[in-house]
Amino acid sequence: MEKENQIFGIRAIIEAIQAKKEIDKVFIQKENQGELMQELMKTLKKNNVNFSYVPVEKLNRLTSKNHQGAVATISPVSFYDLETLITSIIESEKKPLFLVLDQLSDARNFGAIIRTAECTGVNGIIIQKQGSAPVNGDTVKTSAGAVFNVPICKVEHIKDAIYFMQASGIQTVAATEKTDNTIYDINFTEPTAIIMGSEDRGVNPSVLKIVDHKAKLPMYGTIESLNVSVACGAFLYETVRQRLI
Template identity: 85%
Template structure:
């Protein structure tokens, strides 16, 4: 964690959140208890900010300063609103291409996906506030700086974002093994949002129920799944291929 992208101390974190700073995640000492800590927890939950409980040793490694049991990371980018992102792309007249990451949790995978998204002309990436990978130094590095070029939107619920996209005339396609259709069986040439799931669980079953289409990559080896960033790249480049043919 880069020191310039962190805040330590309970009161300082509360003030940063209230000042609308892009607080990405907060690490809370697992055995810390106080009235001020309770106020911090209420603030985190009210603003749907990611947090996790960690041993004090981790906080001590993050900062040598008096952290008071809490250290926060500040995102190096500003996030955009879903409506602003989608409406702007639709009104531009181009064929929309969005990427939805359903609780992908690894920052390096996130960065690799952002890099491919930038190379394939993705108009924006949509993630959920809770349970998603942070936008931190690892994300910036593995994206090769692409994180500064692709709009990223944080939403309270992935399903609400899907409904909004569908209402805007954009087809939603989930990458999942739970279908007979391969990526080569469906059309990606119109406005589309591709949904990639988490590294260990894939796309949430409740999300699969509401998408327009589901598709998988054909697999011929003994290993049953690809790394999510590799799979995402395959989906995005098939989209590019269809739109150029």
């Protein structure tokens, strides 16, 4: 973690949240139940800030300062409002292409996906506030700086974002093995949002129920799945191929 992108200490984190800083994630020491910590937890939940409980050893690795059981990471980028972004893209007469990352948790995978997204003309990436990979130094490095070029939206619920995109005339396509359709059966020349799932369980079943299309990559080896960033690249470049024709 880059030191300039972190805040340590309970009171400092509370003040940063109240000052509307772009807090990406807060790491909380397990079994720390002091009065000030309870105030921090209330503030996190009230403002829907992403947090996780970790052992004190993790916090000590993040900083050598007196962290009081809490370290926060500040996002190096500002996040976009989903409705404003989609409306502006549609009004610009572009054929929208969005990525929805359903609780992708690895910062390096996130960075690799952002890099490919920038190269393939993705108009925006949508992530959920809770449970998503942090936008930190690893993300910036792995994206080769592309994180500064692709708008990223943080939303309360992925499903609400999908409903809004569908209502805006954008077809939603989930990457999943739970279908007979391959990516070559999908018309990606339409305004499209591609939904990629988490590394361990894929797209959430509740999300799969509401998407317009489901598609998979043909697999011929003995390993049953690709790394999510590689799979995402295959989906995006099939979209590029179709739109070039």
